[in-house]
Amino acid sequence: MIKKAFSIKNGLYLMVDPSMELHLMLQKVEAALKGGVSIIQILNNFQPNTSKILVIESVSILAHRFGIPVLVNEDISYIDHVDGVHFNDIPQDFDTIKSTISSAAILGITCDNNPEKVKWAIRHNVDYICFGSVFPTDSIPSYKIVHLENVRKAREYTDMPIFLCGGITPRNMEQLGDIELDGIAVVSGIMNAKDPEESANNYKKAITQIKKKHKEEAIM
Numbered sequence: 191m192i193k194k195a196f197s198i199k200n201g202l203y204l205m206v207d208p209s210m211e212l213h214l215m216l217q218k219v220e221a222a223l224k225g226g227v228s229i230i231q232i233l234n235n236f237q238p239n240t241s242k243i244l245v246i247e248s249v250s251i252l253a254h255r256f257g258i259p260v261l262v263n264e265d266i267s268y269i270d271h272v273d274g275v276h277f278n279d280i281p282q283d284f285d286t287i288k289s290t291i292s293s294a295a296i297l298g299i300t301c302d303n304n305p306e307k308v309k310w311a312i313r314h315n316v317d318y319i320c321f322g323s324v325f326p327t328d329s330i331p332s333y334k335i336v337h338l339e340n341v342r343k344a345r346e347y348t349d350m351p352i353f354l355c356g357g358i359t360p361r362n363m364e365q366l367g368d369i370e371l372d373g374i375a376v377v378s379g380i381m382n383a384k385d386p387e388e389s390a391n392n393y394k395k396a397i398t399q400i401k402k403k404h405k406e407e408a409i410m
Contacts, residue, residue: 198259198296198318198351200401201228202393203375205355208245209237210381216248218386223256225390227380228373231276231298234263246271259296269295274317276300280310288314300355301344302334308344319344320375323356324366328378338369345370360396370404373397 204227206219219230230253236242246268250260259273266275266287274296281287298318301307311319321336321344336356344352354366355375363374374397383389 198229198298198372200351200372201397202226202390203229203231203320203353203355203373204380204390205231205233205375205377206249207233207235207377207381208240208242209235212245212248215245215381216252218381219249220252221386222380222390223253223258225380225387226394227256227258227390229259229261231261231263231375232272233377234265242268243271261296261298266291274298276320280307284314301336301340303337303340305340305343305347308340308347311350312348316350318351318353318372319348320353320355322354322375324354325357325362327357338366341369341371360392363396363400366400368404368407371400 204219204222206215208215210218230249232246232249236245246260246262250272253260261274261276262268262272263276264278269275269291275291276298278300280299297316298320299307299311299316301311301319301321308319321341323334324336324338326335341352341354351372352370353373353375354369354371355377358374358376359379374393376393379393380386380389
């Protein structure tokens, strides 16, 4: 078995909108990396006539300076330029995909209110799962609101990393209650922030506080 070049670290998962002007986007990504982002996904939201390979390679080079992996969303044609791929839905041709990409590639999938997605991820040795949207959000309007009970059940099935996304802020994170999560995935909360580094740092602090609270409650 080939060892993966990067492991999925707990914490902050940044989803990058590539429709943003490249220079500004890279500035924001670099600031977010300084603030503590631990994994990046480039959303499949490119503007017409944009050089996808330029965007993908620019983000990858920057992230790798910080030792952080970069994933593409859905489009496996760029897998050789990144560290993995994130699927929004179960790919029908997954066996073919697995046979054509490196076994070191990081694989993730978004789950919703369908527990079969979680079971599929476990059967196919996916590296992490992400539930979204937890709260209403304009960043990912196509996502359905996730019932938190489905996240609780997923944790009973597996110990693989679980991320939550969609409308989450450092302030409303407390509303997640007893949900045992590994990290938070964010788009606009960082990419649209005036200070992405400070915003990323605030998310990291909130995640740490939530985990500390859960650990203390488990001991009691």
